[in-house]
Amino acid sequence: MGADALREIRGSVVWRGSDAYERTRRAMLWNAWKPDRFPELIVTVASRGDVVHAVRFARARGLRVAVRGGGHNWFGSPLRDGGMLVDLSGLRDVVIDPATRTARLSPAVSNRVLAAALAEHGFAFPAGHCGQVVVSGYLLAGGFGWNTRVWGPACRSVREVELVTADGELVRANEQDNAELFWAARGAGPGFFGVVTGYLVDLHPFRARSPRAATSTRSPMRRRSRTGRPTWATGFRRWSSRVSCSAPHHPG
Numbered sequence: 095m096g097a098d099a100l101r102e103i104r105g106s107v108v109w110r111g112s113d114a115y116e117r118t119r120r121a122m123l124w125n126a127w128k129p130d131r132f133p134e135l136i137v138t139v140a141s142r143g144d145v146v147h148a149v150r151f152a153r154a155r156g157l158r159v160a161v162r163g164g165g166h167n168w169f170g171s172p173l174r175d176g177g178m179l180v181d182l183s184g185l186r187d188v189v190i191d192p193a194t195r196t197a198r199l200s201p202a203v204s205n206r207v208l209a210a211a212l213a214e215h216g217f218a219f220p221a222g223h224c225g226q227v228v229v230s231g232y233l234l235a236g237g238f239g240w241n242t243r244v245w246g247p248a249c250r251s252v253r254e255v256e257l258v259t260a261d262g263e264l265v266r267a268n269e270q271d272n273a274e275l276f277w278a279a280r281g282a283g284p285g286f287f288g289v290v291t292g293y294l295v296d297l298h299p300f301r302a303r304s305p306r307a308a309t310s311t312r313s314p315m316r317r318r319s320r321t322g323r324p325t326w327a328t329g330f331r332r333w334s335s336r337v338s339c340s341a342p343h344h345p346g
Protein backbone atom coordinates (compact mmCIF):
# COMPACT_ATOMS: atom_id res chain seq x y z
CA MET A 95 0.00 0.00 0.00
CA GLY A 96 2.76 2.44 0.98
CA ALA A 97 4.69 1.69 -2.21
CA ASP A 98 1.67 2.79 -4.28
CA ALA A 99 1.14 5.94 -2.26
CA LEU A 100 3.13 8.11 -4.68
CA ARG A 101 0.44 7.63 -7.34
CA GLU A 102 -2.07 9.36 -5.05
CA ILE A 103 -0.10 12.57 -4.90
CA ARG A 104 -1.72 15.61 -6.55
CA GLY A 105 1.38 17.76 -6.37
CA SER A 106 4.56 17.14 -8.36
CA VAL A 107 7.12 14.36 -8.05
CA VAL A 108 10.56 14.97 -9.53
CA TRP A 109 13.12 12.17 -9.56
CA ARG A 110 16.86 12.63 -9.72
CA GLY A 111 17.93 12.26 -13.34
CA SER A 112 14.80 13.83 -14.81
CA ASP A 113 14.93 17.06 -16.84
CA ALA A 114 13.26 19.14 -14.15
CA TYR A 115 15.43 17.81 -11.33
CA GLU A 116 18.29 20.33 -11.12
CA ARG A 117 15.99 23.34 -11.59
CA THR A 118 13.69 22.02 -8.88
CA ARG A 119 16.57 21.18 -6.54
CA ARG A 120 18.10 24.64 -6.87
CA ALA A 121 14.74 26.29 -6.22
CA MET A 122 14.57 24.63 -2.80
CA LEU A 123 16.89 27.21 -1.20
CA TRP A 124 16.36 30.94 -0.97
CA ASN A 125 19.86 32.18 -1.81
CA ALA A 126 22.48 31.46 -4.46
CA TRP A 127 24.41 28.96 -2.35
CA LYS A 128 23.36 25.49 -3.47
CA PRO A 129 25.26 22.78 -1.61
CA ASP A 130 26.14 19.60 -3.51
CA ARG A 131 23.52 17.48 -1.81
CA PHE A 132 21.08 15.54 -3.93
CA PRO A 133 17.81 13.96 -2.77
CA GLU A 134 16.56 10.99 -4.77
CA LEU A 135 13.20 12.63 -5.31
CA ILE A 136 11.50 15.93 -4.53
CA VAL A 137 7.78 15.89 -3.79
CA THR A 138 6.09 19.28 -3.90
CA VAL A 139 2.82 18.66 -2.14
CA ALA A 140 -0.55 20.19 -3.01
CA SER A 141 -2.31 19.22 0.22
CA ARG A 142 -1.63 17.74 3.62
CA GLY A 143 -3.03 14.47 2.22
CA ASP A 144 -0.08 14.53 -0.19
CA VAL A 145 2.25 14.70 2.81
CA VAL A 146 0.65 11.55 4.23
CA HIS A 147 1.10 9.73 0.90
CA ALA A 148 4.68 10.94 0.54
CA VAL A 149 5.72 9.81 4.03
CA ARG A 150 4.03 6.42 3.59
CA PHE A 151 5.83 5.92 0.31
CA ALA A 152 9.16 6.87 1.89
CA ARG A 153 8.50 4.50 4.76
CA ALA A 154 7.67 1.61 2.42
CA ARG A 155 10.85 2.24 0.41
CA GLY A 156 13.08 2.88 3.42
CA LEU A 157 13.82 6.44 2.29
CA ARG A 158 14.84 9.15 4.72
CA VAL A 159 12.63 12.24 4.65
CA ALA A 160 13.81 15.86 4.61
CA VAL A 161 11.41 18.82 4.73
CA ARG A 162 11.33 22.24 3.14
CA GLY A 163 9.04 25.07 4.25
CA GLY A 164 10.45 28.17 2.56
CA GLY A 165 14.10 27.13 2.20
CA HIS A 166 15.43 29.97 4.39
CA ASN A 167 17.59 27.86 6.66
CA TRP A 168 21.11 29.34 6.57
CA PHE A 169 22.76 25.93 6.11
CA GLY A 170 20.48 24.72 3.36
CA SER A 171 19.25 21.95 5.64
CA PRO A 172 16.31 20.92 3.40
CA LEU A 173 18.83 19.57 0.89
CA ARG A 174 20.20 16.20 1.98
CA ASP A 175 21.83 13.41 0.05
CA GLY A 176 19.53 10.59 -0.93
CA GLY A 177 16.02 10.08 0.38
CA MET A 178 12.94 12.17 -0.26
CA LEU A 179 12.55 15.92 0.08
CA VAL A 180 9.00 16.99 0.91
CA ASP A 181 8.47 20.56 -0.27
CA LEU A 182 5.59 22.30 1.53
CA SER A 183 5.73 25.58 -0.39
CA GLY A 184 2.29 25.01 -1.91
CA LEU A 185 0.50 25.01 1.46
CA ARG A 186 -0.37 28.66 2.07
CA ASP A 187 -3.75 28.97 3.80
CA VAL A 188 -4.48 31.49 6.55
CA VAL A 189 -7.79 31.09 8.39
CA ILE A 190 -8.48 33.63 11.12
CA ASP A 191 -11.10 33.09 13.78
CA PRO A 192 -11.73 36.47 15.46
CA ALA A 193 -14.05 34.88 18.05
CA THR A 194 -11.33 32.66 19.53
CA ARG A 195 -8.53 35.08 18.57
CA THR A 196 -6.68 32.30 16.79
CA ALA A 197 -5.45 31.57 13.29
CA ARG A 198 -4.76 28.34 11.44
CA LEU A 199 -1.63 28.70 9.37
CA SER A 200 -0.34 26.41 6.67
CA PRO A 201 3.45 26.07 6.74
CA ALA A 202 4.25 28.23 3.72
CA VAL A 203 2.37 31.32 4.86
CA SER A 204 4.86 34.19 4.66
CA ASN A 205 5.26 36.88 7.30
CA ARG A 206 4.08 39.48 4.79
CA VAL A 207 0.86 37.61 3.98
CA LEU A 208 0.24 36.90 7.65
CA ALA A 209 0.74 40.54 8.67
CA ALA A 210 -1.67 41.77 6.02
CA ALA A 211 -4.34 39.18 6.88
CA LEU A 212 -4.14 39.92 10.61
CA ALA A 213 -4.22 43.68 10.11
CA GLU A 214 -7.67 43.38 8.56
CA HIS A 215 -8.93 42.04 11.88
CA GLY A 216 -6.87 44.28 14.19
CA PHE A 217 -4.60 41.42 15.30
CA ALA A 218 -0.86 40.98 15.45
CA PHE A 219 1.58 38.10 15.90
CA PRO A 220 5.29 37.80 16.75
CA ALA A 221 6.10 36.98 13.12
CA GLY A 222 9.67 37.13 11.80
CA HIS A 223 11.09 40.42 10.55
CA CYS A 224 11.47 39.65 6.85
CA GLY A 225 8.35 39.52 4.75
CA GLN A 226 9.31 36.60 2.55
CA VAL A 227 10.23 34.15 5.32
CA VAL A 228 7.49 31.61 6.02
CA VAL A 229 6.15 30.36 9.34
CA SER A 230 7.11 26.72 8.74
CA GLY A 231 10.69 26.48 10.02
CA TYR A 232 10.50 29.84 11.81
CA LEU A 233 7.94 28.59 14.34
CA LEU A 234 9.60 25.19 14.69
CA ALA A 235 12.87 26.91 15.59
CA GLY A 236 11.24 29.09 18.24
CA GLY A 237 10.87 32.30 16.26
CA PHE A 238 12.45 35.56 17.32
CA GLY A 239 10.38 38.34 15.77
CA TRP A 240 7.99 41.19 16.27
CA ASN A 241 7.33 42.03 19.90
CA THR A 242 9.33 39.07 21.10
CA ARG A 243 10.40 41.04 24.14
CA VAL A 244 6.78 41.25 25.24
CA TRP A 245 5.09 38.20 23.73
CA GLY A 246 8.08 35.89 23.99
CA PRO A 247 9.37 33.73 21.16
CA ALA A 248 6.75 33.06 18.53
CA CYS A 249 6.44 29.40 19.49
CA ARG A 250 4.94 30.54 22.79
CA SER A 251 1.89 31.66 20.81
CA VAL A 252 1.51 28.24 19.15
CA ARG A 253 -1.50 26.45 20.60
CA GLU A 254 -1.47 23.33 18.47
CA VAL A 255 0.44 21.74 15.62
CA GLU A 256 -0.88 19.37 13.02
CA LEU A 257 1.73 16.96 11.74
CA VAL A 258 2.38 13.78 9.85
CA THR A 259 4.34 11.33 11.97
CA ALA A 260 7.07 8.99 10.74
CA ASP A 261 4.34 6.30 10.57
CA GLY A 262 2.46 8.42 8.04
CA GLU A 263 -0.36 9.32 10.43
CA LEU A 264 -1.90 12.81 10.46
CA VAL A 265 -2.22 13.85 14.12
CA ARG A 266 -2.74 16.94 16.22
CA ALA A 267 -0.46 17.80 19.10
CA ASN A 268 -1.35 20.22 21.88
CA GLU A 269 -1.16 20.39 25.69
CA GLN A 270 -3.63 17.49 26.01
CA ASP A 271 -3.03 15.26 23.00
CA ASN A 272 0.41 14.09 21.90
CA ALA A 273 1.87 16.48 24.44
CA GLU A 274 5.47 15.29 23.91
CA LEU A 275 5.25 16.06 20.20
CA PHE A 276 3.80 19.46 21.03
CA TRP A 277 6.67 20.14 23.42
CA ALA A 278 9.25 19.15 20.82
CA ALA A 279 7.62 21.15 18.04
CA ARG A 280 8.29 24.38 19.91
CA GLY A 281 12.03 24.70 19.46
CA ALA A 282 13.26 21.54 17.70
CA GLY A 283 13.89 23.42 14.45
CA PRO A 284 15.58 21.24 11.82
CA GLY A 285 15.68 18.39 14.33
CA PHE A 286 11.93 17.85 14.41
CA PHE A 287 10.86 14.30 13.59
CA GLY A 288 7.46 14.84 11.94
CA VAL A 289 6.24 16.97 9.04
CA VAL A 290 4.25 19.92 10.35
CA THR A 291 1.29 20.59 8.06
CA GLY A 292 -0.33 23.37 10.09
CA TYR A 293 -0.18 25.56 13.16
CA LEU A 294 -2.98 26.85 15.35
CA VAL A 295 -1.70 30.09 16.87
CA ASP A 296 -2.95 32.58 19.42
CA LEU A 297 -3.24 36.13 18.14
CA HIS A 298 -2.53 39.35 19.98
CA PRO A 299 -4.55 42.55 19.79
CA PHE A 300 -2.79 45.31 17.91
CA ARG A 301 -2.10 48.30 20.11
CA ALA A 302 -0.75 51.64 19.01
CA ARG A 303 1.84 51.33 21.75
CA SER A 304 2.78 47.80 20.85
CA PRO A 305 6.48 47.34 21.50
CA ARG A 306 9.25 46.79 19.05
CA ALA A 307 10.86 44.54 16.57
CA ALA A 308 13.21 42.21 18.40
CA THR A 309 16.29 43.85 16.95
CA SER A 310 15.18 47.46 16.88
CA THR A 311 15.42 50.33 19.32
CA ARG A 312 12.68 52.18 17.48
CA SER A 313 9.20 50.97 16.91
CA PRO A 314 7.96 51.18 13.32
CA MET A 315 4.80 49.54 14.62
CA ARG A 316 3.83 52.87 16.05
CA ARG A 317 3.85 54.54 12.66
CA ARG A 318 0.58 55.68 11.27
CA SER A 319 -1.14 54.57 8.11
CA ARG A 320 -2.50 56.99 5.50
CA THR A 321 -5.77 57.06 7.37
CA GLY A 322 -3.93 58.23 10.46
CA ARG A 323 -4.54 54.93 12.20
CA PRO A 324 -1.42 53.03 13.16
CA THR A 325 -1.46 49.48 11.93
CA TRP A 326 0.81 46.55 12.45
CA ALA A 327 0.90 45.98 8.70
CA THR A 328 2.02 49.57 8.08
CA GLY A 329 4.85 49.26 10.55
CA PHE A 330 5.76 45.85 9.20
CA ARG A 331 5.90 47.10 5.61
CA ARG A 332 8.10 50.04 6.53
CA TRP A 333 10.41 47.89 8.57
CA SER A 334 10.69 45.31 5.79
CA SER A 335 11.57 48.01 3.28
CA ARG A 336 14.42 49.25 5.51
CA VAL A 337 15.89 45.87 6.39
CA SER A 338 17.66 44.01 3.62
CA CYS A 339 16.12 40.58 3.25
CA SER A 340 17.47 39.85 -0.18
CA ALA A 341 19.51 36.76 -0.85
CA PRO A 342 23.28 37.37 -0.80
CA HIS A 343 25.11 36.47 -3.99
CA HIS A 344 27.35 33.46 -3.65
CA PRO A 345 30.66 34.05 -5.39
CA GLY A 346 31.44 30.37 -5.97
Ligand SMILES: Cc1cc2nc3c(=O)[nH]c(=O)nc-3n(C[C@H](O)[C@H](O)[C@H](O)COP(=O)(O)OP(=O)(O)OC[C@H]3O[C@@H](n4cnc5c(N)ncnc54)[C@H](O)[C@@H]3O)c2cc1C
Pocket residue numbers: 124160161162163164165166167168170171172173182201221222223224227228229230231232233234235236237238239283284285286288289290291339340
Ligand atom coordinates in the same frame (compact mmCIF):
# COMPACT_ATOMS: atom_id res chain seq x y z
C1 LIG B 1 16.36 36.61 5.32
C2 LIG B 1 16.08 35.82 6.59
C3 LIG B 1 15.44 36.47 7.63
C4 LIG B 1 15.19 35.76 8.82
N1 LIG B 1 14.57 36.42 9.85
C5 LIG B 1 14.35 35.77 11.00
C6 LIG B 1 13.73 36.43 12.12
O1 LIG B 1 13.38 37.60 12.07
N2 LIG B 1 13.55 35.71 13.25
C7 LIG B 1 13.90 34.38 13.35
O2 LIG B 1 13.69 33.77 14.41
N3 LIG B 1 14.47 33.73 12.32
C8 LIG B 1 14.71 34.39 11.16
N4 LIG B 1 15.31 33.74 10.12
C9 LIG B 1 15.63 32.32 10.26
C10 LIG B 1 14.45 31.48 9.75
O3 LIG B 1 13.37 31.62 10.64
C11 LIG B 1 14.86 30.00 9.70
O4 LIG B 1 15.87 29.88 8.72
C12 LIG B 1 13.70 29.10 9.35
O5 LIG B 1 14.16 27.77 9.29
C13 LIG B 1 13.05 29.46 8.04
O6 LIG B 1 11.93 28.65 7.83
P1 LIG B 1 11.81 27.79 6.50
O7 LIG B 1 10.49 27.12 6.53
O8 LIG B 1 12.15 28.62 5.32
O9 LIG B 1 12.97 26.72 6.74
P2 LIG B 1 13.51 25.66 5.68
O10 LIG B 1 14.85 26.12 5.22
O11 LIG B 1 12.49 25.34 4.65
O12 LIG B 1 13.66 24.39 6.63
C14 LIG B 1 14.70 24.33 7.57
C15 LIG B 1 14.56 23.02 8.31
O13 LIG B 1 13.45 23.09 9.21
C16 LIG B 1 12.73 21.89 9.19
N5 LIG B 1 11.36 22.20 8.78
C17 LIG B 1 10.90 23.31 8.14
N6 LIG B 1 9.58 23.26 8.01
C18 LIG B 1 9.18 22.10 8.55
C19 LIG B 1 7.92 21.47 8.73
N7 LIG B 1 6.78 22.06 8.31
N8 LIG B 1 7.88 20.27 9.33
C20 LIG B 1 9.01 19.67 9.78
N9 LIG B 1 10.22 20.20 9.65
C21 LIG B 1 10.32 21.41 9.04
C22 LIG B 1 13.43 20.94 8.25
O14 LIG B 1 14.25 20.07 9.02
C23 LIG B 1 14.29 21.83 7.41
O15 LIG B 1 15.52 21.23 7.04
C24 LIG B 1 15.58 34.40 8.94
C25 LIG B 1 16.22 33.76 7.87
C26 LIG B 1 16.47 34.47 6.70
C27 LIG B 1 17.17 33.78 5.57
